[in-house]
Amino acid sequence: MSLKIYVAKKGLEIILTLFFVLLIIFFLVRLVPGDIAYVALGNAAPRAEIERFRREMGLSLPLPEQFFLLISNLLHGKLGISGLSTNDALSDVVYYLPATVELATLAMMVAIVLGIVLGVTAGLTENKKIDNLLSFFAISGLSAPVFLTAIFLQVIVARLIPSFPLIGRLEIGYSVPRVTGLMLVDTLLAGNLGAFISAVKCLVMPTLTLALGPTAAIMRLVRANTMREKRKSYITNFKADGLPNSLLRWRYILPNAISPALTMAGLQFANALGGSFVIETIFVFPGIGWLGVDAMIAKDINVIQGTTLFAAIFFLISNFAVDFLHTYIDPRMRFKEKAE
């Protein structure tokens, strides 16, 4: 199978999956009781206003027509009006997206580095104290719900370093013009070092919270792979040939142990985006997670559809990227593709 056909096949899969995701979201959102009109206009709004609002939102149309309206809007680069902000929901999602991307990317960078370092360390020190300690950390990290970790971190930090920011993307007193929406980039573009440091401080807690689960997952996988790899016969042969342990570890065991972590990292990146719904709410970090929660509370259907659609897109793209990279990195995968 050529690269072009492979990409085209995957692209088609993504489009079909997105269509079904959209269909499911569309009906799920409408099954939830509630009416955005009352939330948007207030509980004292006259009935005529409520009806007018529902008409403008297209909520009075039959369901199939509403779905076709949604598809038609999407093809025109729109998602429909947000009942809360009165903007097109797509522009709202795009506005808040960079914050989530920044947070999830940083969290994954932390998770990959820590997960690999800790996983290899645990695997090479199998059943020793350091391995037990790291395994305890991994199990705790996988078991603890993110909201608990977040609140725990807040409580600890609020008491130990009261001046450390618990919420937001920048501390009070700093402001930079929005260029990319990525705060670290925008503060640097503005040449404001103080604001950059403030943005870093604000990212510390949400990043650590979001990174904890993926770190633990990657660590456990790398640990298991390291242990399996070091028991393989070729390692025994090399040892018998007198190759030094350091060479065996860094040249042979590690590359083989960490390559499967790539798949895990891809999946965890998508999960991190999902986890951001909770974390952004707790840390008042206005990304699409926060936007989604806000929309769900108000039943702002177009925004709910937009945020979940974007989450699905992320999931699919990260999976695709992982598959794609795998075919490049792992020669066996390429062989399989050719054999088909």
Add this chain to the structure above:
Amino acid sequence: MLTAIVLIVIIAIAVAAGVTYYYLNLPSTTTTPTSPVVFTHISTEEYSSLDPQFATGAGEDFSIMINVYDRLFSPAIVNGVETFVPDLVTNYNVSSDGLTWTMQIHQGVKFHDGTEMTAEDVVWSFNRYLEYGHGFSYLYTGLIGPGNTTALDNYTVQFTFSQPYTSFAASLVRFAVLNSKLVTAHILEGTLGHDWLNFNDAGSGPYYIKEVHPHQDLVLAMYVPYWKGWASGRRITEAHFIPVIETSTMKQELISGTADIDDGWMSADDYRSLATYSSLVIERFPWVQERVLSMNNQKFPFDDIHVRKAVSWVFNYTDYNQVEEWNAPQAQGPVPVGLFGHESSLFVYHQNLTAAIAELAQSKYTPAQLAQPIIVPVYNDKTEEVALYVADQLKAINLTIQPMMTTYSQILASFALGPQSAPSMVWWGNTEKYPSPDAYLYSVFSNSSWGTWQGQCWYNNSEVQTLLVQSLHTVDQTQLLQLYSSIQQKIVDDAPMIWLANPKCDIVVQKWVHGFTWVSALGEYLYLPNFTIDQH
């Protein structure tokens, strides 16, 4: 070798952590150009719009509006009673037929762009309010329309009604005067300039909108040439409004001292726990708010007055107010204690099981019929907790309450579907929006409110309906007070709802914040010019 690498990694992490800690804790004054007197307000809800003529329900909208815009009247406590006082208005009069209101406004009031406010701005703003149809403009439906307001001269405005409206001045506490020239220049941005006003400032209030970061932070800055001037003391120069959904986050913000004040909407348990911190002050104030248990007077079984009275008798008010409202006083009738027009001589129910059973014996429904479960919609932990509490209370007379989880907006929507689709019973809090008994009498008990959340008890008594309409149009204050009294007596006789509590409002402030001045109307406690902040 491996041990050495692990050691190196640990040392590297420790050094990196140390360096990071050092840099992160550098004094922020090195990067902040000025030292404004910053005040941070955290709230459980975000403002719905910065357009001051848009909102009806959220306290946050009004807290922002009263600081950015000026109003013709503002709420105030006078002789212990919440009422309204002139604000932009210097003096006003009402014609003897109650149809014409003439008001003079202050001279020399400047909008934030430096232009002077004139009567034309008031006229334009009021017309926009009516045309736009949001906020509290529905109060004027059928009474006054766009074009019925005129500027008699630069500083005199005349409002001409088709029918008298007693509470007009009181209702104007929710009407903001806009810079007409400025908004006109942006009138095409959304409906009547709504989209522009959502991010910009057309006010003349003590603060102007400095920065808008939706879902994150709204920054207001002191408008130094404010026409009322500034009192001495270390006044707030920069106020931040930050929405925080999570209660635990709010609490940590307050405990760590990074937030100065909350919005009063955390639970009693949260305030109890925060009261244990010596760095925090819990301000408790009697709130002009009614916490009620509404019964649907048109639907089984509460269409029977005897069932309503039985439920009123069976309820343990003292226990409820201790447990659920942190020792709030029991409400005494439809108009909250502390609001102008409250009748203090009303009959107040207390728990009396014998009376409850006697009332139920007179019901048109048989015990078998009354054994059917009554569905009570709940939409969060608090409403579920109260529903379970009510269920427990009503067991004593064999009434079964069944809580059913739904959404807030679904409850609101269900009122529009008619009395048989609306909830049989619902727990509700009605906070003062404007200082008039109208908001608790006409708005709640008039037939015209059926189908809205306010008319949630679907009350119908033709005699009271006549009196309610009469109260809207009575200009003479003595006569009006008699009418309000009579209406309240008759409503209590019909027991359409259970008046549970006039809750206390709890607000957490840091010890360094002074000048807290309580006014009950939604959002008014946050009038920023009142506050001074100690250096801390």
